[in-house]
Amino acid sequence: xxxxxxxxxxxxxxxxxxxxxxxxxxxxxxxxxxxxxxxxxxxxxxxxxxxxxxxxxxxxxxxxxxxxxxxxxxxxxxxxxxxxxxxxxxxxxxxxxxxxxxxxxxxxxxxxxxxxxxxxxxxxxxxxxxxxxxxxxxxxxxxxxxxxxxxxxxxxxxxxxxxxxxxxxxxxxxxxxxxxxxxxxxxxxxxxxxxxxxxxxxxxxxxxxxxxxxxxxxxxxxxxxxxxxxxxxxxxxxxxxxxxxxxxxxxxxxxxxxxxxxxxxxxxxxxxxxxxxxxxxxxxxxxxxxxxxxxxxxxxxxxxxxxxxxxxxxxxxxxxxxxxxxxxxxxxxxxxxxxxxxxxxxxxxxxxxxxxxxxxxxxxxxxxxxxxxxxxxxxxxxxxxxxxxxxxxxxxxxxxxxxxxxxxxxxxxxxxxxxxxx
Amino acid sequence: xxxxxxxxxxxxxxxxxxxxxxxxxxxxxxxxxxxxxxxxxxxxxxxxxxxxxxxxxxxxxxxxxxxxxxxxxxxxxxxxxxxxxxxxxxxxxxxxxxxxxxxxxxxxxxxxxxxxxxxxxxxxxxxxxxxxxxxxxxxxxxxxxxxxxxxxxxxxxxxxxxxxxxxxxxxxxxxxxxxxxxxxxxxxxxxxxxxxxxxxxxxxxxxxxxxxxxxxxxxxxxxxxxxxxxxxxxxxxxxxxxxxxxxxxxxxxxxxxxxxxxxxxxxxxxxxxxxxxxxxxxxxxxxxxxxxxxxxxxxxxxxxxxxxxxxxxxxxxxxxxxxxxxxxxxxxxxxxxxxxxxxxxxxxxxxxxxxxxxxxxxxxxxxxxxxxxxxxxxxxxxxxxxxxxxxxxxxxxxxxxxxxxxxxxxxxxxxxxxxxxx
Numbered sequence: 001x002x003x004x005x006x007x008x009x010x011x012x013x014x015x016x017x018x019x020x021x022x023x024x025x026x027x028x029x030x031x032x033x034x035x036x037x038x039x040x041x042x043x044x045x046x047x048x049x050x051x052x053x054x055x056x057x058x059x060x061x062x063x064x065x066x067x068x069x070x071x072x073x074x075x076x077x078x079x080x081x082x083x084x085x086x087x088x089x090x091x092x093x094x095x096x097x098x099x100x101x102x103x104x105x106x107x108x109x110x111x112x113x114x115x116x117x118x119x120x121x122x123x124x125x126x127x128x129x130x131x132x133x134x135x136x137x138x139x140x141x142x143x144x145x146x147x148x149x150x151x152x153x154x155x156x157x158x159x160x161x162x163x164x165x166x167x168x169x170x171x172x173x174x175x176x177x178x179x180x181x182x183x184x185x186x187x188x189x190x191x192x193x194x195x196x197x198x199x200x201x202x203x204x205x206x207x208x209x210x211x212x213x214x215x216x217x218x219x220x221x222x223x224x225x226x227x228x229x230x231x232x233x234x235x236x237x238x239x240x241x242x243x244x245x246x247x248x249x250x251x252x253x254x255x256x257x258x259x260x261x262x263x264x265x266x267x268x269x270x271x272x273x274x275x276x277x278x279x280x281x282x283x284x285x286x287x288x289x290x291x292x293x294x295x296x297x298x299x300x301x302x303x304x305x306x307x308x309x310x311x312x313x314x315x316x317x318x319x320x321x322x323x324x325x326x327x328x329x330x331x332x333x334x335x336x337x338x339x340x341x342x343x344x345x346x347x348x349x350x351x352x353x354x355x356x357x358x359x360x361x362x363x364x365x366x367x368x369x370x371x372x373x374x375x376x377x378x379x380x381x382x383x384x385x386x387x388x389x390x391x392x393x394x395x396x397x398x399x400x401x402x403x404x405x406x407x408x409x410x411x412x413x414x415x416x417x418x419x420x421x422x
Numbered sequence: 423x424x425x426x427x428x429x430x431x432x433x434x435x436x437x438x439x440x441x442x443x444x445x446x447x448x449x450x451x452x453x454x455x456x457x458x459x460x461x462x463x464x465x466x467x468x469x470x471x472x473x474x475x476x477x478x479x480x481x482x483x484x485x486x487x488x489x490x491x492x493x494x495x496x497x498x499x500x501x502x503x504x505x506x507x508x509x510x511x512x513x514x515x516x517x518x519x520x521x522x523x524x525x526x527x528x529x530x531x532x533x534x535x536x537x538x539x540x541x542x543x544x545x546x547x548x549x550x551x552x553x554x555x556x557x558x559x560x561x562x563x564x565x566x567x568x569x570x571x572x573x574x575x576x577x578x579x580x581x582x583x584x585x586x587x588x589x590x591x592x593x594x595x596x597x598x599x600x601x602x603x604x605x606x607x608x609x610x611x612x613x614x615x616x617x618x619x620x621x622x623x624x625x626x627x628x629x630x631x632x633x634x635x636x637x638x639x640x641x642x643x644x645x646x647x648x649x650x651x652x653x654x655x656x657x658x659x660x661x662x663x664x665x666x667x668x669x670x671x672x673x674x675x676x677x678x679x680x681x682x683x684x685x686x687x688x689x690x691x692x693x694x695x696x697x698x699x700x701x702x703x704x705x706x707x708x709x710x711x712x713x714x715x716x717x718x719x720x721x722x723x724x725x726x727x728x729x730x731x732x733x734x735x736x737x738x739x740x741x742x743x744x745x746x747x748x749x750x751x752x753x754x755x756x757x758x759x760x761x762x763x764x765x766x767x768x769x770x771x772x773x774x775x776x777x778x779x780x781x782x783x784x785x786x787x788x789x790x791x792x793x794x795x796x797x798x799x800x801x802x803x804x805x806x807x808x809x810x811x812x813x814x815x816x817x818x819x820x821x822x823x824x825x826x827x828x829x830x831x832x833x834x835x836x837x838x839x840x841x842x843x844x
Binding site: 094095099193297 | 508511515517518520525606607614615638639709713715720741
């Protein structure tokens with residue numbers, strides 16, 4: 001994989017030109033894109049011209065190539081949201097995250113595959129770790145492009161588990177920041193109380209570097225050795241849904257972190273968090289039925305069967321059920337804050353197990369829904385493998401404490417690398 | 423003015439056809455639009471054809487004509503956000519509020535004038551109560567169109583005071599619901615923690631009827647006599663900024679409500695609410711600099727001088743200042759909830775006074791910024807006049823209790839009408 005931080009340092013030091021970093025991407029794309037199908041739009045020629053700008057090495061992103069899930073509006077690329085309704089659509093404006101990436105000196109390489117309106121409908125993208133397996137979704141292309149070294153940084157979005165799950169399946173770092181830390185202006189909305197933009201990179205320090213550069217925020221964690229975190233090892237009603245291999249991975253990583261100096265305490269989530277987990281479905285369904293109202297009412301026959309039937313069912317959620325679900329979520333946020341008062345981060349699976357075989361499902365976001373609803377920063381820490389398929393370890397921080405979450409994730413990542421020799 | 427509720431009842435009772443309601447709008451447009459300039463796009467022919475649909479009288483909106491501020495995306499009308507950057511722009515999809523209006527049986531008549539990107543830059547619209555005065559902004563056209571009887575219902579948005587202020591200046595009911603009660607999908611974003619969609623109508627029961635129909639929510643208040651509310655008469659650091667006439671209006675209405683059976687208690691806002699008022703500027707500036715990043719970076723010369731200079735200054739707000747402002751806002755929401763624990767609604771001016779003379783300013787949103795930041799439902803209650811110009815009375819409810827706020831506003835409106843003979 002291409003480490004954004006490593007490339008940026010080499011550009012900063014004059015050893016590498018932005019154009020050469022782009023060429024590394026182009027080589028990987030030539031080698032693997034035909035098989036992986038991570039991109040829906042690419043413009044290497046324009047990117048090459050942009051990479052010649054002599055000011056780039058002194059920008060925050062140092063002229064690094066960046067890709068965006070095709071759910072972010074782009075004025076210079078078609079934007080199709082994974083739907084034939086938007087074939088050939090070219091928005092007038094860039095999404096804010098795209099514009100901020102350009103402001104920070106990033107070069108937009110292309111648009112990556114999204115599932116249909118970022119739903120759970122599978123896409124055509126394959127998992128670079130094993131092309132017979134799903135890369136996860138809905139940010140399928142972004143996770144796969146980073147895993148296949150086609151680009152050092154790619155953006156995605158998560159409404160249930162669409163950043164952390166594909167990051168886990170593809171064995172890359174995924175960072176879903178606190179709710180709305182990355183502006184969503186110009187991102188196709190599917191459930192406004194849940195939709196969160198995030199990004200993928202080779203490792204934890206890479207996603208932190210890119211987020212810091214794009215957001216102009218104090219989020220970098222590569223300057224110093226991360227402090228040993230106080231880790232809550234999460235027990236919840238979902239724990240039994242993790243595979244034996246995943247349960248073993250989480251316990252192993254907890255011991256590795258403890259040996260490295262972290263404190264680890266088992267924390268059983270209050271039962272109301274189970275209600276909040278259920279509330280996530282209610283909120284997502286209610287809002288999706290409205291967010292896609294135009295598409296559903298005008299172009300119903302151009303929505304795929306699976307998504308159409310999901311929206312059909314979503315129509316039944318009443319305003320009263322939705323309001324009750326939002327109150328449940330508010331209470332759960334307070335209870336979670338209490339449960340986490342003595343801990344810096346939580347440790348949990350990123351997914352029930354490794355990427356399922358086949359391309360007919362993007363896997364299960366069961367281990368992501370609650371954290372998305374809580375608005376908590378989540379990081380998929382790569383480095384654990386089971387039979388050559390990655391098992392994603394999830395670090396969940398406290399709302400608004402994204403840097404602390406990234407530092408803890410880096411601590412765990414480094415401890416794993418030392419112990420597991422990744 | 424055209425009462426939406428009255429028209430709907432007459433359609434429901436078979437006395438009026440949707441087509442006839444549309445003709446009333448067309449007559450008023452013919453008579454006054456040349457002077458008032460409320461619309462940027464109109465399509466009466468398409469609306470007339472749509473009005474012939476025999477199913478309309480049994481829909482929630484009964485085929486009533488509705489107008490949208492030109493900050494809502496529309497597939498069937500140009501959408502220009504008040505900016506030459508978007509000349510001739512036609513989005514692919516309707517905003518959710520537009521699609522829900524169609525779902526509810528509303529007929530989209532046209533798009534109303536917005537100031538440039540819903541900012542405080544004046545527009546060309548005139549105040550129907552006195553064309554030498556501003557209609558307020560940024561939802562200038564929507565407020566003016568309702569005031570001039572050109573349409574019974576029009577939608578707008580408020581980031582600082584862009585629904586309540588023009589409603590006050592034009593003497594119509596304005597309803598800015600709780601934050602995000604009306605979905606913002608497909609609405610041009612200028613500050614995502616503040617932007618709130620709202621609507622205008624002839625009276626309080628009209629906006630409640632339309633909001634209930636479009637949102638499919640229990641918000642109608644016309645079925646029964648509204649209960650006497652417990653009113654907090656607000657004293658804050660802003661109170662002295664109200665004109666003598668406005669101060670008299672609020673005190674008079676408080677006495678009228680009390681005589682009608684409401685309880686009225688003076689409530690001095692905690693001093694931290696003054697900090698929250700200042701925080702609103704910080705949040706709006708920080709977010710606008712990012713929400714309009716594409717326009718500012720690519721088309722800076724097509725942004726008007728006043729707004730451009732505002733964004734120039736907004737660039738200086740740091741992430742740390744913004745985060746601190748958001749924490750201030752969160753604390754203020756809790757303090758306001760405590761201060762309002764024994765009251766149903768607050769009573770305050772909708773604006774410092776009547777609509778200022780001239781079209782070189784849209785007036786001051788000082789009396790709206792705090793409530794927008796608090797996410798509280800706000801209603802401008804029309805009916806008070808000073809020298810033939812309306813003075814807007816504002817009812818502010820508790821977050822999420824929109825129906826209670828509308829009931830209290832209706833109670834006040836009726837008490838005023840009985841006493842003042844409006």
